Amino acid sequence: MEKRIRIPENVRSFLIEIGDLSYFAGRFFQELFTRPFELKELMRQCYNMGNRSLLLVGVTGFILGLVFTLQSRPTLMEFGAESWMPSMVSISIVREIGPVITALICAGRISSGIGAELGSMRVTEQIDAMEVSGTNPFKYLVVTRILAATLMIPLLIIFGDAIALLGSALVEYLKGDVSFQLYFNSAFDALEYSDINPAIIKSFFFGFAIGLVGSYKGYTCTRGTVGVGEASNSAVVFTSMLLFVIDFIAVFVTDIFTEI
C-alpha cells in the first residue's frame, strides 16, 4: 500500500502562501505592460512613499551614522587605525547596513501602510466599488503601489546612506578633528563600483518586495477589521523576512561575480 507523506499544516499553509504570492507577482507583471497606465496614481504613490518617508529615513540614517562611528571609534583607536574610519563606515553603510536598515524601516512604514490601506478598502467594499465602476482595481491600486515602491526605495536608500555618512562625518569632526572635506574624500576614495552597483541593484528588489507583500496582504484581506490588522502586521513580518532572504541571495550572487 502506498504510504502518504503528511505535511504539517503550518508548512502547508506557508507553501500555499508562497504559491499565491508568486501568482500575485505574475499578475503584476502581466498587468504592468497593458494599457491603461495609471500614471497619475503612480505619481501620487511615489510622492506618498518617497517624500513622506524622507524624514523617517533621514533621522534613522543620521543616528545610524552617529552610533556606528561612535561605537567603532574606540576599537579602531586601540589599533591606531582611526584613519580607516571613513572608508570602513562608507563601505559598510553603502554595501550592507544602509540598504538593509532603510528597507526594514520602509517595510514598517510603507508595506504595513499598503497592507492596512488596501485591507480596509477590501473589507469596506471600496475595491468592489472600483471594479463595478469599470476600473481594474488591480491595475489602479496594486500595480501603481508595487511600481512606486520599486522606484522609490532605491532613492530612499541612497538618501539614507548619504545622511548616515553625514552623521558619521559629524562625529569624526567633533571627536577626531577630521574636516568634512577630508572625511568625504577618504570615504569616497574607498568606494568602488563593485560596492555601489550590487547595493543599488538589490535595493530595487527590496522595493519590489515591500510593495508586493504589502499589496498582496491588503488585497487578499478577509475577515473584517481583524483581517485588516492581520494584513498590516503580517505584511511587515513577511516583508522583513523576505528582505533578509533577498539580501542573502544578493550577497551570494555578488560574491560569485567578485570571484570570477
Next chain:
Amino acid sequence: MKESKLHTEHTKQTEHSVIRIEGLVKHFGDNHVLNGFNMDLYAGENLVIMGKSGSGKSVMIKCVMGLMQPDEGKIRIMGLDVLSMEQQELDQLRKEIGFLFQGSALYDSMTVRENLEFPLRKQNLEQSEKDELVMDALESVGLEHAVELMPSELSGGMKRRIALARAIILHPKIIIYDEPTTGLDPITAKEIIQLMRNIQKKHGSAALIITHDVDCSRVIADRMILLIDGVNYAEGSFSDLIASKDEKIRAFFK
C-alpha cells in the same frame, strides 16, 4: 389556447427583461448559499428581493455584477451573457448599471468630487462636462454643498446619499441597491427611500433592491421575491405576500 397565451406573455416579458437569472447555484464548501435561484427584472420596475441575513442576497448581486463566479446558472443583462463576457465587455456593460453598496463604499482617500468623478475617468469628457455631471448628481441627492468634503467628514446618511449620487452619475438603465437603508435611523432611511423613488421617476431606470427592511419594501416594491434556502420561495406584490398564510412568509412581516 391558454398555454399559447402564456407563452406569448412569457416571451413578451423576456424581451423586456433587463436582468434575467436562471438556475443560479453558489456553494462555499458545504454551505449551499444559492440552490437554483431564478429572477427577471423588467425595464422600469422596482423589484425587491427579501431574505434573512446570510440567505445569499448579496452573493446573488455579486454574481450579477461579475464580482463573483457562480457554480452553475445563467445571468443575462440586457440580453448579454455576463458569465461568458471578456473583461472589457463587462466593464462596458457595468456603465449601464449603478450599484449602491451596503456600507456606501466611498473612497476614503478622495473628496466627494473625486469619488463622483471616479466612474467618469474613462468617459472622454471635458472637465466642465464632468463638473456638470457631478453637480447634477449631487443636486439629485441634495448635497451640492458637500462637494469638497472628505468622506470622513460626512454622516452615515450623507455618505449613503453621496454613494447614491455616484451610482447614478452615468444615468444607468439599472440600479442595484444592496441594503440601502441598513444602519440608518428611520428618518434618514425614509429620506433615502424617497430619493430612490425620485431618481427612478427622473431616470426611468429599473431597480433591484436587496433588503430586509419591510417599510422600505412597502414603499418601493412593484414586485417582491422572497429568497429562502437559496431559491425564490415566493413572489408577488407586497400586499400579496403580506396576506399570505404561509408561516415562512409571515415571519418576514412580523
